[in-house]
Amino acid sequence: xxxxxxxxxxxxxxxxxxxxxxxxxxxxxxxxxxxxxxxxxxxxxxxxxxxxxxxxxxxxxxxxxxxxxxxxxxxxxxxxxxxxxxxxxxxxxxxxxxxxxxxxxxxxxxxxxxxxxxxxxxxxxxxxxxxxxxxxxxxxxxxxxxxxxxxxxxxxxxxxxxxxxxxxxxxxxxxxxxxxxxxxxxxxxxxxxxxxxxxxxxxxxxxxxxxxxxxxxxxxxxxxxxxxxxxxxxxxxxxxxxxx
Amino acid sequence: xxxxxxxxxxxxxxxxxxxxxxxxxxxxxxxxxxxxxxxxxxxxxxxxxxxxxxxxxxxxxxxxxxxxxxxxxxxxxxxxxxxxxxxxxxxxxxxxxxxxxxxxxxxxxxxxxxxxxxxxxxxxxxxxxxxxxxxxxxxxxxxxxxxxxxxxxxxxxxxxxxxxxxxxxxxxxxxxxxxxxxxxxxxxxxxxxxxxxxxxxxxxxxxxxxxxxxxxxxxxxxxxxxxxxxxxxxxxxxxxxxxxxxxxxxxxxxxxxxxxxxxxxxxxxxxxxxxxxxxxxxxxxxxxxxxxx
Numbered sequence: 260x261x262x263x264x265x266x267x268x269x270x271x272x273x274x275x276x277x278x279x280x281x282x283x284x285x286x287x288x289x290x291x292x293x294x295x296x297x298x299x300x301x302x303x304x305x306x307x308x309x310x311x312x313x314x315x316x317x318x319x320x321x322x323x324x325x326x327x328x329x330x331x332x333x334x335x336x337x338x339x340x341x342x343x344x345x346x347x348x349x350x351x352x353x354x355x356x357x358x359x360x361x362x363x364x365x366x367x368x369x370x371x372x373x374x375x376x377x378x379x380x381x382x383x384x385x386x387x388x389x390x391x392x393x394x395x396x397x398x399x400x401x402x403x404x405x406x407x408x409x410x411x412x413x414x415x416x417x418x419x420x421x422x423x424x425x426x427x428x429x430x431x432x433x434x435x436x437x438x439x440x441x442x443x444x445x446x447x448x449x450x451x452x453x454x455x456x457x458x459x460x461x462x463x464x465x466x467x468x469x470x471x472x473x474x475x476x477x478x479x480x481x482x483x484x485x486x487x488x489x490x491x492x493x494x495x496x497x498x499x500x501x502x503x
Numbered sequence: 504x505x506x507x508x509x510x511x512x513x514x515x516x517x518x519x520x521x522x523x524x525x526x527x528x529x530x531x532x533x534x535x536x537x538x539x540x541x542x543x544x545x546x547x548x549x550x551x552x553x554x555x556x557x558x559x560x561x562x563x564x565x566x567x568x569x570x571x572x573x574x575x576x577x578x579x580x581x582x583x584x585x586x587x588x589x590x591x592x593x594x595x596x597x598x599x600x601x602x603x604x605x606x607x608x609x610x611x612x613x614x615x616x617x618x619x620x621x622x623x624x625x626x627x628x629x630x631x632x633x634x635x636x637x638x639x640x641x642x643x644x645x646x647x648x649x650x651x652x653x654x655x656x657x658x659x660x661x662x663x664x665x666x667x668x669x670x671x672x673x674x675x676x677x678x679x680x681x682x683x684x685x686x687x688x689x690x691x692x693x694x695x696x697x698x699x700x701x702x703x704x705x706x707x708x709x710x711x712x713x714x715x716x717x718x719x720x721x722x723x724x725x726x727x728x729x730x731x732x733x734x735x736x737x738x739x740x741x742x743x744x745x746x747x748x749x750x751x752x753x754x755x756x757x758x759x760x761x762x763x764x765x766x767x768x769x770x771x772x773x774x775x776x777x778x779x780x781x782x783x784x785x786x787x788x789x790x791x792x793x794x795x796x
Contacts, residue, residue: 266563267508269570272615276574277512280581280611284519287585288526294593372595381643387672417671441638448594 296453307348307364310493316484318360321353328386328414328421330365330377330458343367343374352481360481363460366496370429370444370456378437379425379460380412388414388421391468395435396424398479400486400498407486407498408433409459411475413468422474423462424482430454431499459485459497516611523588523607527600531636543692547633547699554703555627562623571617581610597636605631626706633699649728654684656732657739666743675735677743684735693763694727701770715777722773730766734758 313320327349348364367376380390392413399406409426426433427440430447434440447454461481463474489497535541562568584606591599605628612621637645650673658670661677669676673684701723705716737758741749 264508266560269563269568270513270559271508271570272512272516274509274512274515276572276614277515280614281515281519283581283585284523284607287589288522291589291592294589296593384647384672387674445594445596 296448296451304345304368305366305493305496307346307366310489310496311348311350311362311364311485312488313350315488317355318352318481318484321351321359327361327363327462328379328383328388330363330382330460343376354477354481358477359463360478361462362481362485363458363462364497365458365460367456370440370447370454372441372444372448375440375444376427376429376456376458378427378440379423379458380410381437383412383414383421383423386416388416390414392471396475396479398426398482400483402487402490403498405499407482408435410435413471420465420467421462422465422471422478423460424475424478425458425460427456427458428497428499429456433499457497520607520611524604527592531597531601540692543696544634546696547630550699550703551627551630551634554630554706555624558624558627562620567620567623569617569620571619572615573613573617576618577610577613577615579610580606580613584608584610596638598638602635604634626702630699630703633695650684653728653732653735657684657735660732660736661739666740668739675739677739680742680747682739682742693731693759693766694724696763697723697727697766697770700767701774704771704774712781715781719770719774719777723770726766726769726773730762730769733765734762737762 330344330347344365345368346366348362350362352360352362354360365376367374370376380393384390390412392411394411395408396411397406397408407426409424412421412423412425414421414423429440429443430452432439432443434443444454459482461478463478465471465474486497494500531544532541559568584603587599587603587606590596591601591603608631609621609628612624636642654670654673654675657675658668661668667678675682675684698720701719705719741758
């Protein structure tokens with residue numbers, strides 16, 4: 260008896276179950292293809308340069324003296340994942356009494372699990388910053404149905420100490436960590452929506468940690484002035500649109 | 504009498520697997536962060552294939568490759584796998600998309616050959632675990648500290664040799680040059696590949712001592728860390744002496760491969776050493792045991 264063919268016979272499988280298995284796999288592949296949201300083509304992107312006014316409230320733009328922390332984790336070999344933004348605005352503002360605030364806004368037309376906004380608590384440490392403090396804040400703004408909810412960070416590197424306040428809006432949610440972000444994108448994805456996303460980040464340089472509370476308070480005033488200045492021109496850009 | 508092996512049903516099954524995972528692999532290749540990722544994944548894939556072949560062959564030879572179809576249980580396993588695939592593929596969750604390969608293949612084996620045979624193939628499926636990409640947030644949690652540790656070790660070593668080196672996070676400055684220690688340099692991928700290789704190696708050698716296998720599996724971690732530190736040191740020195748371009752080009756990949764191979768040799772060496780110690784120990788105890796092949 261031929262040894263090889265008897266060995267191979269051990270691998271014998273029946274035709275009908277094999278066909279059923281194949282049909283199940285083919286069906287799954289087709290369903291997955293049908294359920295995948297198509298990448299958006301050319302969507303009109305917000306012109307942040309125009310939509311965010313250079314003067315509002317007691318604030319006006321000032322030439323940049325300080326280099327801001329980059330918005331992504333890596334600066335070399337920018338890939339889709341490392342530069343997930345469609346529009347970026349970096350600006351410095353000065354108040355009437357001379358306080359300086361750095362504003363960074365990054366918009367992305369579509370948020371996906373693989374290409375999404377970078378959270379500052381990830382990209383600051385990647386640039387050599389050490390996070391000394393992290394806590395949540397809530398900013399009620401007149402005219403908004405829900406208060407903005409964001410995160411405050413205190414970050415230090417060799418050259419400076421930075422107080423940072425930011426929020427990330429994905430669709431109509433303000434996720435506070437990476438998992439919440441993923442969950443929100445997944446929730447939208449399963450219901451067949453593709454959410455846009457924006458990072459609104461302000462930061463101030465301070466000399467020591469005791470100045471942090473004052474810096475945060477000033478940032479809250481800045482943001483409370485910024486939102487009403489932008490929202491009439493672009494509702495639902497910086498903040499969630501009121502439901503209904 | 505056993506029925507003849509027919510190829511048509513297998514062609515159907517393989518076609519199904521290809522329809523699911525070839526597009527995934529193509530997309531993953533297109534989106535890969537670095538060539539290293541692709542090479543490592545292909546390596547593990549080839550390894551799994553070879554291992555599957557060897558394992559099935561030896562089971563067939565031993566007559567323990569059963570034909571006890573578990574249509575319902577296997578079907579259930581397959582369905583779970585397909586559900587994972589559906590979610591992962593449509594929502595861009597690679598962990599689910601590629602993770603599904605294990606229940607899908609396990610389900611197929613169970614459907615045609617039963618759970619006992621599946622149990623005898625567990626090591627092959629376990630090997631496939633190393634192909635599954637970690638969720639980025641988890642990967643970042645592991646990668647970040649390792650990256651910083653690799654950078655710190657590099658700074659410490661080169662500083663000890665009197666080089667003008669300074670470090671800020673994962674950014675190394677040597678002489679006039681600045682290097683960013685990238686995620687890839689933490690060696691998470693190559694660690695996975697090494698672990699997969701080590702696992703296959705110990706299974707292949709047929710060691711039954713769980714202690715020795717676990718020990719070897721754990722030792723791969725410091726070996727991989729050392730190899731990656733040496734790689735970053737090498738690249739830093741190449742940049743220092745030959746400039747930025749040299750450090751990023753061919754030599755970058757060359758350093759990666761060389762150190763991967765040296766880590767591999769080191770592991771094989773450690774394993775051989777452990778075998779020798781075990782023999783010596785057994786001889787001293789006077790327990791006559793047949794040596795491992």
